[in-house]
Amino acid sequence: MMNGKQYLESLRKMKTEAYVFGEKIDSVADHPFTWEHANAVAMTYELAHDPQYKGLMTATSHLTGKEINRFTHIHQSSDDLVRKVKMLRMIGRKTGSCFQRCVGLDAMNAVYTTTYEIDQKLGTKYFERVKDFMRDVQQKDLMIGGAMTDVKGDRSLRPSQQADPDMFVHIVERRDDGIVVRGAKAHQTGSANSHMMLVMPTLNMTATDADYSVSFVVPSDEKGIIHILGRQTNDIRKFEKGIDRGNLGYGIVGGEALVVFDDVFVPNEHVFMAGEHEFSGMLVERFASYHRQNYGGCKAGVSDVIIGGSYSLAQAHGVQDASHVKDKLTEMVHLAETLYCGSIACSSEGAPTKSGAYMVDPLLANVTKQNVTRLIYEICRLSQDIAGGIVATLPSQKDFRNEKIGKYVEKYMRGKEGVSAEERARLVRLIENLSGGTALIESMHGAGSPQAQRIMILRQGNLPLKAEYAKVLAGIKEDEVLKKIRE
Ligand code: SF4
Ligand code: FE
Numbered sequence: 001m002m003n004g005k006q007y008l009e010s011l012r013k014m015k016t017e018a019y020v021f022g023e024k025i026d027s028v029a030d031h032p033f034t035w036e037h038a039n040a041v042a043m044t045y046e047l048a049h050d051p052q053y054k055g056l057m058t059a060t061s062h063l064t065g066k067e068i069n070r071f072t073h074i075h076q077s078s079d080d081l082v083r084k085v086k087m088l089r090m091i092g093r094k095t096g097s098c099f100q101r102c103v104g105l106d107a108m109n110a111v112y113t114t115t116y117e118i119d120q121k122l123g124t125k126y127f128e129r130v131k132d133f134m135r136d137v138q139q140k141d142l143m144i145g146g147a148m149t150d151v152k153g154d155r156s157l158r159p160s161q162q163a164d165p166d167m168f169v170h171i172v173e174r175r176d177d178g179i180v181v182r183g184a185k186a187h188q189t190g191s192a193n194s195h196m197m198l199v200m201p202t203l204n205m206t207a208t209d210a211d212y213s214v215s216f217v218v219p220s221d222e223k224g225i226i227h228i229l230g231r232q233t234n235d236i237r238k239f240e241k242g243i244d245r246g247n248l249g250y251g252i253v254g255g256e257a258l259v260v261f262d263d264v265f266v267p268n269e270h271v272f273m274a275g276e277h278e279f280s281g282m283l284v285e286r287f288a289s290y291h292r293q294n295y296g297g298c299k300a301g302v303s304d305v306i307i308g309g310s311y312s313l314a315q316a317h318g319v320q321d322a323s324h325v326k327d328k329l330t331e332m333v334h335l336a337e338t339l340y341c342g343s344i345a346c347s348s349e350g351a352p353t354k355s356g357a358y359m360v361d362p363l364l365a366n367v368t369k370q371n372v373t374r375l376i377y378e379i380c381r382l383s384q385d386i387a388g389g390i391v392a393t394l395p396s397q398k399d400f401r402n403e404k405i406g407k408y409v410e411k412y413m414r415g416k417e418g419v420s421a422e423e424r425a426r427l428v429r430l431i432e433n434l435s436g437g438t439a440l441i442e443s444m445h446g447a448g449s450p451q452a453q454r455i456m457i458l459r460q461g462n463l464p465l466k467a468e469y470a471k472v473l474a475g476i477k478e479d480e481v482l483k484k485i486r487e
Contacts, residue, residue, distance in 0.1 A: 001058070001069050002141045004046030008038055011193055016220055018192040018227040018257070028193045032239050033229060036247075037255030038193045040099040041143055043091055044071055056087050061138050063131060068138045071101045074112050075358040081347035085297035089340065092301015096247050096434055098254035098442065100190025102298070104144025106290035107198040108134060109357060111215055111272050114283045116355035118276050126272050127355070133217060133270065137196075145194030145220060147185040147259065148287060150202040159203070159212040169199060169261055171211045171274060178267040179274055181214060185261075187445070189254035192227040194220045197259070201273075204281035213280040215273035216266040224264040227257040233437030242397045243426050246433025253442040285456065289346075289362040291447040292369035296343030299372050299443060303336035303379050306434050310383040313427045316415035317388070328382045335375045342368030363460035366453040373450045376443035380435035387431045394428050 002010065011029040018025050018034070025031040029038045048057040048069045059073040059080065060066070075081050084105075091099050112134065115126035137144060150159075153167030162168070169183030181199075191197055198217045205213040218225065232252050237245045246252075273279065311329055314320040346364035353359045384391055399409050400422065413421035433439070444450065471477040 001048050001067070002045050003049050004039075004042035007042050007045040007143065010195065011038060014195070014219075014221045016192055016227065017225065018229060020229045033235070034192060034255055036097075036238070036249060036251030037100065037190065040095045040097050040250040040254070041101055041190060041193055043095055043250075044099050044101045044143075045069065045141070047091065047094070053087075053090070056083055056090065059083075063135050064138065066138070069141050071105050071143075072108070072134070072138045072141060073105070074109055074134065075350070076356070077358055078348050078350035081293065081350040081358055081360055082344060085293065085340075085343040085347050088294050088297030088343075089301040089304075092298040093304050094301075095250040096302055096305040096430070097250040097252060098189060098298065098446075099250075100145075100193070100254040101143055102294050103146035103189050103291065104194065104198055105146075106287055106294070107146030107148070107200060108137065108144060109290055109359075110283055110287035111198060111200065113286055113353040113355045113357050113359060114279055115272050116353070117282065118273065118279045120354065121279075122276060124276070129269055130272055133272075140195075142195040143190070143193070144217070145188060145191040145197040146287070146291075147188055147191065147197045147199045148202050148284070149186050149188075151184050151186045151258075152202070158206065159209045168202065168209075168212045169214065171214050172263065174274070175265075178265055179214070179216070179271055181216065181261050181264050181266060183261050185259045187230070187256045188227070188259045189256050189446075191220060191257050191259050192229060192255060196220055197225075199261075200283050200287055201280045203284065205277035207277055209280075210275040210277045213273060213275055213277040215271075215283060217270045217272070218264060218266055222264055224262040226260040226262065228260070229255060229257045233439075234433075240397070243400075243422065243429050244397045246429040246431075252433060252436075252438045253446075285362065286359060288448050288452065288456070289360050289365040292365040292453065293343055293346050293360040295372040295443075295447060296339035296341070296368045299376055300336045300340040300343070302434065302439075303332070303339070303376070306379055306383045306431065307332045307336065309427050309430050309434070310386045313387050313424070313431065316419040316424045316427065318416040319386075325386055328386055332379050332382050335379050339368065339371055339375055342371055362456060366456040366460070369447050370450060370453040370457065373444050373453075377440060380440060383431050383435050387428060390424075390428050391432050391435075394425055394432075397425075400425070 008029045020033040028034045047053050058067050059070045061068045062076050112130050115130045119127045150168040153162045159168035166183045171179045172182045173180035196217050197220050200215045201213050314325050319325050346360045349361035350358045395409050410421045415424045472479050
């Protein structure tokens with residue numbers, strides 16, 4: 001297993017083509033716009049070497065019997081699924097951000113379980129390839145970026161009906177030794193600082209969209225792959241040093257990028273689906289469910305930091321014992337734990353797939369993520385309520401350090417006796433960072449937009465069965481049990 005330093009070093013050796021503000025950057029591990037996202041992933045490597053997290057950050061490979069980083073593990077039990085959630089919450093507390101590596105973990109589990117079923121039905125040979133790939137990932141301890149969301153063009157049209165055929169990643173050429181793919185994936189968490197990207201289709205596909213039903217893995221610095229980093233709220237602060245950056249080491253969410261695949265060649269051994277359109281929906285649903293499982297883990301961990309920051313600020317302001325402040329903090333804890341309950345529940349209700357690997361309960365996983373689209377907003381609203389208007393008006397670090405006005409900022413920005421202006425400012429900036437624009441939008445749309453969950457909730461909700469329960473009690477259908485006990 002690599003440690004954090006070795007991971008960053010491995011990124012420096014790559015030739016990843018990444019752009020920030022229209023300029024190609026030299027090192028994703030070191031550029032001010034991207035280094036903090038790399039740090040968050042480095043945490044997933046470093047903590048695996050901490051003895052107190054053995055068994056949480058690590059697992060035993062079912063393929064080799066060796067100890068591996070849990071981020072490269074194929075879940076072998078519902079206990080594995082529960083441990084994953086606990087691991088995510090723990091790292092969320094230590095980064096206050098997105099540590100990105102879960103996307104690839106979920107993609108690997110989705111592809112592993114789905115290719116087993118493709119082979120069973122169609123006699124293809126994908127599953128062995130996936131197992132070889134997994135051995136490689138586990139042995140080299142790779143960071144895999146999972147890539148699903150296509151740019152989609154006109155949302156009312158199927159991939160093959162688009163005016164521009166490249167709105168969904170697709171096969172443009174089939175060769176004896178592999179395929180050539182073109183298109184782009186949007187909002188790609190951690191892609192620029194991953195070693196490889198595991199690409200999946202974004203939709204249920206039909207026969208006419210067969211060339212869009214494609215899944216493969218490629219090195220993130222492969223020829224033809226370009227990562228264009230997206231802007232974030234307050235992103236110019238990334239170029240500053242010190243307190244105005246809020247979260248000093250790990251940034252805001254996962255350094256999402258638009259990733260272009262400009263006629264990229266993929267050798268056969270790295271192709272896991274190439275036209276089997278009837279399995280596209282299964283792959284999408286599995287990936288989505290695994291990823292929605294996570295959000296009551298990582299976001300509950302980040303919420304713990306928000307709650308802690310809010311409490312510390314309340315103390316700095318001398319209001320921690322006011323009943324309305326205590327009530328707001330109580331509500332924040334309640335909401336964070338509600339999210340966590342969902343993630344733990346969908347994990348412990350997990351069940352084996354045909355491949356033997358475990359899958360979460362999809363209904364509960366979708367409910368969990370749907371809650372995140374609402375409850376994180378409320379947690380952030382309450383944190384801003386407690387913190388006060390200072391979140392929007394605090395002077396900059398440069399004002400603090402200014403020869404003439406610094407003394408005034410120090411004097412008038414102080415909290416209660418014993419709390420320096422700088423300590424208060426650091427907490428305020430952290431709350432600003434964690435509860436602001438980009439982080440909130442990530443809670444809304446990360447792992448799929450709310451409507452995507454609602455579609456799955458309705459599909460899994462089994463309304464006809466619920467109608468049966470009602471009809472029996474209303475006497476429209478016979479109550480067999482009542483009849484038996486009253487006979
Ligand atoms: Fe992992 Fe959460 Fe980031 Fe998704 S949002 S990649 S689950 S840390
Ligand atoms: Fe996310």
